[in-house]
Amino acid sequence: MAQASEIVPGFDRRTAEALANRQLKIAIDRTAGTARAKRAAIVGEWPDFAVARAHGKAIKDHVVAHLGHYLAEFERNAVASGAVVHFARTADEAATIVVGICEAAGAKRVTRSKSMLGEEIGLPHALEAAGIERTETDLAEHIVQLAGERPSHIIWPAMHKTREEIHELFKAGHAAPDLGETPVEMAASARRILREKFHAADVGISGANFLIADSGSVAVVTNEGNAELTTTLPPVHIVTAGIEKLVPSAGHALQMLRLLVRSATGAAMTQYTTFHTGPKRAGDADGPREFHIVLVDNGRTRMLAEEGGLRDMLRCIRCGACMNHCPVFNQIGGHAYGGTYPGPMGAVLTPALDGLSMQTRDLAHACTLNGRCREVCPVDIPLPTLLRGWRTKSWREGLEPVTMRSGLSLWRSLATHPLAYRLGVAAASLALRLMAGRSRRIRRLPLVGGAWTRHRDMPAPSGSTFLNSAAARARAPGRGKGEIR
Numbered sequence: 001m002a003q004a005s006e007i008v009p010g011f012d013r014r015t016a017e018a019l020a021n022r023q024l025k026i027a028i029d030r031t032a033g034t035a036r037a038k039r040a041a042i043v044g045e046w047p048d049f050a051v052a053r054a055h056g057k058a059i060k061d062h063v064v065a066h067l068g069h070y071l072a073e074f075e076r077n078a079v080a081s082g083a084v085v086h087f088a089r090t091a092d093e094a095a096t097i098v099v100g101i102c103e104a105a106g107a108k109r110v111t112r113s114k115s116m117l118g119e120e121i122g123l124p125h126a127l128e129a130a131g132i133e134r135t136e137t138d139l140a141e142h143i144v145q146l147a148g149e150r151p152s153h154i155i156w157p158a159m160h161k162t163r164e165e166i167h168e169l170f171k172a173g174h175a176a177p178d179l180g181e182t183p184v185e186m187a188a189s190a191r192r193i194l195r196e197k198f199h200a201a202d203v204g205i206s207g208a209n210f211l212i213a214d215s216g217s218v219a220v221v222t223n224e225g226n227a228e229l230t231t232t233l234p235p236v237h238i239v240t241a242g243i244e245k246l247v248p249s250a251g252h253a254l255q256m257l258r259l260l261v262r263s264a265t266g267a268a269m270t271q272y273t274t275f276h277t278g279p280k281r282a283g284d285a286d287g288p289r290e291f292h293i294v295l296v297d298n299g300r301t302r303m304l305a306e307e308g309g310l311r312d313m314l315r316c317i318r319c320g321a322c323m324n325h326c327p328v329f330n331q332i333g334g335h336a337y338g339g340t341y342p343g344p345m346g347a348v349l350t351p352a353l354d355g356l357s358m359q360t361r362d363l364a365h366a367c368t369l370n371g372r373c374r375e376v377c378p379v380d381i382p383l384p385t386l387l388r389g390w391r392t393k394s395w396r397e398g399l400e401p402v403t404m405r406s407g408l409s410l411w412r413s414l415a416t417h418p419l420a421y422r423l424g425v426a427a428a429s430l431a432l433r434l435m436a437g438r439s440r441r442i443r444r445l446p447l448v449g450g451a452w453t454r455h456r457d458m459p460a461p462s463g464s465t466f467l468n469s470a471a472a473r474a475r476a477p478g479r480g481k482g483e484i485r
């Protein structure tokens, strides 16, 4: 069974295509720009944000340090409430368990609410391979399904689409050639289509935002109410969740929720927050007859033991803030990363889940190390440090291309011989100035395949090296020896 989290080869090609796509840039700017502004406003109004962030980090670190204890407690309480708990070591195992439950229930049609874990374990593909009709019920996931694509962002899966593109998709996919192009008209059309699917579904599949150990409950948050219809109308509800979603109690879940929602959407609270505890009981108005929870490892316990602090990544609450603030993500969008998880968190997580390879090593290099992702992360994950860790490991394992290895070796020998270094820098500076000519702009750099100058030009060097400028300043009257300002 194919694992959907496996990264698609061709990072350079995808990046070049994304940079050349002006519609994509317009779509990303609209959504990410709004997300950044709303997050900044709501965090600015929250005087205790730093305290809540430290608290959130401490909660997640505590759970990760006692993962075995909380897993056992969660399983005990979930089973006591009537749920069936399954453990999956790998993505394939998880998808097989979910398909098996669907087949045992005789399911022909399933509805899904948004879950990146479902993408990670390849569930859309596994359901289709088993001949089970799958309907994505989150509005953005519905758009992505109609387009035959994968999500490009963990909070806004259709971030890469403009409203105009969605309008065309809906006209064709909803068989509604006269559909109006206002958001209200398009949402009404999706509601009409999806409502039939909700009523016809044999199984509803959701993710989980939090797994609550002391009650065995599953917390799910949405803004559209689609998760509630997915989880309560069909006779069978399946939850798929990574084991890092555990928190000790509902109180802890609510503390994490404040951080999650503000960081993800810039709102104080989601429209719907639902706690599921077991299947329908006597006297309940609605709910599923069977309630299954599939707990997925897929490399998470390996991250606990990995060197380089990868266990910090298990704090991630999937808010997407690091993507919205990443200058690279904002240029290339999520699909260019090629895996399930894009942006800074994806660049750290994908090699951890899929293994470091010629494909996944590229992700750590697609980072400017500006540190904005860590600043906005609500659980203070040191993403730039973790990305540097992957670069180091990639170098040690010999995954870097020969050109980079020999270039860096040359750099190292120059940097350890000051005279040669100064002569080399002066020669390179002169060559670049000659290349730039009168325009003082460099439009194509040799030896780097044009990658650095394909989408923008580069100013020529000023003529004085940093060391020369520093020495001149130090000699200037009124400056102390060696002082640089």
Ligand code: SF4
Residues within 6 Å of the ligand: 263, 315, 316, 317, 318, 319, 320, 321, 322, 323, 345, 373, 376, 377, 378, 379, 380, 381
């Ligand atoms: S790494 Fe931090 S900012 Fe990025 S999705 Fe995870 S919790 Fe959010």
